[in-house]
Amino acid sequence: MKKPLFILLSLLILISACTRVNNIKSDSVDTIEIVNDNHSYANIDEIKTTHLNLELDVNFENKTIYGVARHEMSDHNCDTAIFDIKGLEIKKVTLGATKEKETNYVIGKNDELLGQPLKIAIEPKTKYINIYYQTTSETEALDWLSPELTAGKKHPFMYTQGQAILTRSWIPLQDSPMNRITYSADVTVPPSLLAVMSASNETIKNNEGKYHFEMKQKIPAYLIALAVGDMVYNSLSEKCGVYSEPELSNACKNEFSDIPRMLSVAEKLYGAYRWEQFDIVILPYSFPFGGMENPRLTFANPTLIAGDKSLVSVIAHELAHSWSGNLVTNATWDDFWLNEGFTVYFENRIMEDVFGKDVANILAITEFQELEVALNDIENGNHPEDSQLKLSLTGRNPDEGMTDIAYVKGAFFLRTIEKQVGRKKFDEFLKNYFDKHAFETITTEAFLSYIENELFKPNNITFNTKQWIYEPGIPDNCIKITSERLNEMSLLADRINNGESIFEGKNKNLQRGDKITQEWQTFIRELSPNITSEQMMEIDEQLKFSKEGNPAIQSDWFQLAVKVGNKSVRPYMSDYLIKIGRRWYIESIYIALKESKDPNDLIWAREVFKKAEANYHYVSKSTIKKLLD
Ligand code: BES
Ligand code: ZN
Secondary structure (H helix, E strand, O other): OOHHHHHHHHHHHHHOOOOOEEEEEEEEOOEEEEEEEOOOOOOOOOOOEEEEEEEEEEEOOOOEEEEEEEEEEOOOOOOEEEEEEOOEEEEEEEEOOOOOEEOOEEEOOOEOOOEEEEEEEOOOOOOEEEEEEEEOOOOOOEEEEOHHHOOOOOOOEEEEOOOOOOHHHOOOEOOOOOOEEEEEEEEEOOOOOEEEEOOOOOOOOOOOOEEEEEEEEEEEHHHOOEEEEOOEEEEOOOOEEEEEOHHHHHHHHHHOOOHHHHHHHHHHHHOOOOOOOEEEEEOOOOOOOOEEOOOOEEEEOHHHOOOOOOOOHHHHHHHHOOOEOOOEEEOOHHHHHHHHHHHHHHHHHHHHHHHOHHHHHHHHHHHHHHHHHHHHHHHOOOOHHHHOOOOOOOOOOHHHHOOHHHHHHHHHHHHHHHHHHOHHHHHHHHHHHHHHOOOEEEOHHHHHHHHHHHHHOOOOOOOOHHHHHHOOOOOOOOOOOOOHHHHHHHHHHHHHHOOOOOOOHHHOOOOHHHOOHHHHHHHHHHOOOOOOHHHHHHHHHHHOHHHHOOHHHHHHHHHHHHHHOOOOOHHHHHHHHHHOOOHHHHHHHHHHHHHOOOHHHHHHHHHHHHHHHHHOOHHHHHHHHHHHO
């Protein structure tokens, strides 16, 4: 192609409104949908990556990845391929597998949210596009940690977080969940460190610091992930194991010993596990999530190592994503509930099987409490329509969809259906759903037509699916779950609210270990903000929430302390906020401080954040910064 013409063409494309991903999918004979992913610039309706080969050099001194992304493309008939990039430095672009030839490219205007379109001149016969690039300090996916922020304190650590639209900030690619690719990678790291990816992994370091990876199943771009650190592997079973810093080996082996059982329960419920291996890697405390379902290798937060397996449901959750999310993927971020709602439902089924109905109900109710808080915030916020399951996030960060609506309203929707049709039929339906749509993406609308045809019609059932999905709030037919054990915790809290001391009589020796985490969470959540600081201290003395509570309990406890106006827990609270980067835990504390009646609390929050922010990943840092600004 002649260069000037291409530049002119590119300019025209640039000037015209961004054409985003636009695909036609036919789900059944009588429905054809046009689906747009408004969070990607890629022209995947014309040309798609089918396989990606990465050559990555991970340089800790410069906190930079030097890379080549070699894209193998689908058959096409176009002269431009558009990729997503954000905060990347593009060095050159070539075409061809063996004899590479440089080609022209244009980088479009930067959008604060989406980054830039990288428009590459190609020919209809182009099969291979090679993008030479490096990451910059603007890279949002990468977290580079100095040794002090690791468990061993001797070696640096780095990891990536791709979901939702951050992969484009460390790899130039078509960053839409609507396209699935296989990938391979050759990664060079300092020889003292081990590199692991969401792919086939080595279990021990080698002297060259060179690792080869293969992901043979097709995955969406947000699931490409890399972690590099001083890690060892501990096997839990033939298919399961944990990568962690050596200092955490024993704690991990103990905490996660139920994982192999969870895997077999999951397979029994919804069919074969299609990813061969299910390992987890424990990252440093900055990791902004409890867990991230990167295929073959779940990324996990060290806060999960509670010592008593009380937070292991997060692993059940990430494991469940191996079906809901990784096997059947939300087509766009507006359909996020298809990933998370199904996963929370499935997670609870695994927990029920492994730990019993009682515990599963307690977990579900605890989540419902969180849903009620979230719903209230959403109804009083700028986007009350966010309480619908189907979202409209065009022009907004898909992260804004990461609320308990997708997770918990989504799960309760499925539970309500389960109750109406019966578990046996519903399980059969879900198993077929995963099987029929395996390695595909799906929209809410395609799901609706599928469930109508496969479950409701054959069973003569009418169900208010449209209300659940397209209307705000929680429909009246939502099932109610109750738990005697949680009712007892509420009564205990009531007694404190009424000024009684509870640590008398049969409760004289009540210890934290007598109840599970979620029971204590209900207890704390039911305590009134009108109790006194002294009452809080009395509880703390006996139950040691501030000092020794696990991070889930501490998060609730510190929020209450802010509401009560108790300042004596502040040293523990600031240690907590400086150490832990898991967004849901810390965000709610910062919100409480911001909303506090005492204006000094916001000042205090800003001071703590100043000390803490270097320890947070971009995802948490940007959320908290926005909140406090
Ligand atoms: N996939 C999510 C994390 C995520 C969602 C990252 C959206 C970026 C954008 C993961 O599976 C998740 O839901 N983690 C939860 C687990 C919990 C619900 C059990 C978390 O981190 O708290
Ligand atoms: Zn999830």
